[in-house]
Amino acid sequence: MDLGIRGRKAIVNGGSAGMGKGSVRALAHEGCELYVSARGEERLMAACEEIVKETGANITPIVADHSSDEGREKILSICPEPDILVGTCAPPPMTGDYRLVGDEEWESMLSIALMSPVRFMKAVVPGMAERSWGRVVNIGTGAAKYPAQIRILSGPPRAALVNYSVALSKVVAKDNVSINNILPGMYHTASIEDRYNALAEKNGTSYDEEVDKFVKEWRIPSDKFGNPDDLGSFVAMFCNEQANFLVGQGLAIDGGIGNSTF
Numbered sequence: 001m002d003l004g005i006r007g008r009k010a011i012v013n014g015g016s017a018g019m020g021k022g023s024v025r026a027l028a029h030e031g032c033e034l035y036v037s038a039r040g041e042e043r044l045m046a047a048c049e050e051i052v053k054e055t056g057a058n059i060t061p062i063v064a065d066h067s068s069d070e071g072r073e074k075i076l077s078i079c080p081e082p083d084i085l086v087g088t089c090a091p092p093p094m095t096g097d098y099r100l101v102g103d104e105e106w107e108s109m110l111s112i113a114l115m116s117p118v119r120f121m122k123a124v125v126p127g128m129a130e131r132s133w134g135r136v137v138n139i140g141t142g143a144a145k146y147p148a149q150i151r152i153l154s155g156p157p158r159a160a161l162v163n164y165s166v167a168l169s170k171v172v173a174k175d176n177v178s179i180n181n182i183l184p185g186m187y188h189t190a191s192i193e194d195r196y197n198a199l200a201e202k203n204g205t206s207y208d209e210e211v212d213k214f215v216k217e218w219r220i221p222s223d224k225f226g227n228p229d230d231l232g233s234f235v236a237m238f239c240n241e242q243a244n245f246l247v248g249q250g251l252a253i254d255g256g257i258g259n260s261t262f
């Protein structure tokens with residue numbers, strides 16, 4: 001299916017790994033012109049090269065921390081008028097006892113997971129509205145909808161982001177700017193691989209065994225973790241030409257872990 005977004009300019013913040021990379025891949029297959037940011041140069045260059053080879057898309061890698069003013073200015077100076085904005089970051093650390101979560105960690109996560117996408121939207125959405133075309137997708141977390149102590153640094157900033165995005169989506173819906181959120185469950189991404197490989201080493205098990213333990217403990221109905229490229233396809237779908245009537249939605253793609261009717 002052709003999503004009708006060939007030639008659209010897309011910024012993907014946090015696109016060198018995981019679901020950000022999956023989104024770059026899906027948008028590249030649709031013929032978008034991509035501007036992809038990440039902090040680590042080597043992984044970013046390798047990811048962009050791999051996707052250019054695979055799709056022939058025009059991709060500009062941008063080494064920048066999208067949560068800093070300097071990084072944001074750099075990204076927007078290279079792509080000042082995007083049609084599409086996709087935002088993500090590395091998952092915030094898992095948390096134990098809520099009393100041990102310090103102010104510094106809160107401030108850091110609020111800056112990366114909430115204020116960065118808010119500042120980007122504030123910078124690019126007015127131009128999208130003027131040009132009568134825009135799509136914004138924030139890749140947040142299912143924990144925004146289903147709170148849990150272990151995701152206390154992840155859910156609350158994204159619950160606020162979803163709230164802000166929905167408020168903003170209503171302001172610009174008439175201008176053909178569609179702003180939505182995707183709320184993932186557990187996926188085989190770079191940071192999850194790091195985490196579960198470390199657990200496997202500590203416990204004398206394997207990555208697959210650790211993942212399976214989590215799947216069973218949290219009773220994930222799909223009986224597995226998700227594939228970040230599959231999620232990227234949903235990001236591209238939310239950016240499609242026909243999304244002009246899609247306003248402020250939050251789609252949980254979580255293998256059923258959320259167990260909600262609506």
Ligand SMILES: NC(=O)c1ccc[n+]([C@@H]2O[C@H](COP(=O)([O-])OP(=O)(O)OC[C@H]3O[C@@H](n4cnc5c(N)ncnc54)[C@H](OP(=O)(O)O)[C@@H]3O)[C@@H](O)[C@H]2O)c1
Pocket residue numbers: 013014015016017018019020037038039040041043064065066067088089090091092112139140141142154184185186187188189190191192228
């Ligand atoms: N994976 C899961 O199971 C899972 C579950 C629920 C929710 N989520 C959410 O899904 C989103 C993506 O997670 P993921 O697992 O796909 O992440 P990932 O594999 O760790 O990839 C994160 C990407 O973002 C980049 N990044 C991180 N911070 C950045 C910053 N400040 N500036 C620029 N780039 C930055 C990383 O590159 P650099 O490090 O080089 O900057 C990398 O390209 C996150 O919001 C996460 O909370 C993930």
